[in-house]
Amino acid sequence: MTYRDATIHDIVLRPLRRFSDARGWLIELFRHDELASQVHPVMAYVSETLPGIARGPHEHADQTDIFGFFGPGDFKLYLWDSRPNSPTHGCRQAVVVGASQPTLAVVPPGVVHAYKNISDVPGLVFxxxxxxxxxxxxxxxxxxxxxxxMADSPFVLD
Incomplete structure (x- = not known):
């Protein structure tokens, strides 16, 4: 399948607001009152990804991921809609997120996703x-x- 570039239905990309003062900064990563109840988190983790390294592409049958990209480092986030009943089935979306654009990304089941560290420093992802x-x-x-x-995967990172 060839994927066309478009905005994918049900993907949430929300800017994360950084509150800074003399002590440093704070970012709210999520709030239950801002998320649909069916996607409320049940666990959380932070990963470090080295410069030039990608994680994915992979997908989940039932799981929704709620990613926080806030730095250090920037990432290119890749999304492919492989959900047969989605109005954007066959679409691909790629965005830059991280230190330059702190972003919350909600990725529903059936959306293939990957991210690549495009910085020269290790990057953190929540x-x-x-x-x-x-x-x-x-x-x-x-x-x-x-x-x-998969050697013949149609989900290629550029």
Whole structure:
């Protein structure tokens, strides 16, 4: 399948506001009163991605990811809508997020996603998914289709 560039339905990209004072800064990553109840986070983690390195592309059948890109570093976030019943099925969206554009990104199930550190410094990414990794007690199958492991994947990062 060839993906066309467009804005993807159900993707939330919201600027994160940085509150700064003499002590430093603070960013609210999410609030329950600003998220639909079905995507309320059940866990959270932070990952470091080295310069020039990508994570993904992969997708989830049931999980929604709530990413916080706030720096250090900038990332190119790639999204592909592979949901058959979506009005934007077959669309691809790419945006720069991170230190230069602090952004909250809500990625629903069925949207293939990847991000690449496009900075010369390690970058941090916060994620607060609405499902536990490997389920309760880490005893279930991981909800992840890893397209990055497929030689003929149509999900190519530029």
């Amino acid at each position: 994620n607060a998914p609405n499902r536990l990794y490997a389920g309760w007690g880490k005893k279930e199958k991981v909800d992840e289709i890893r397209h990055e492991d």
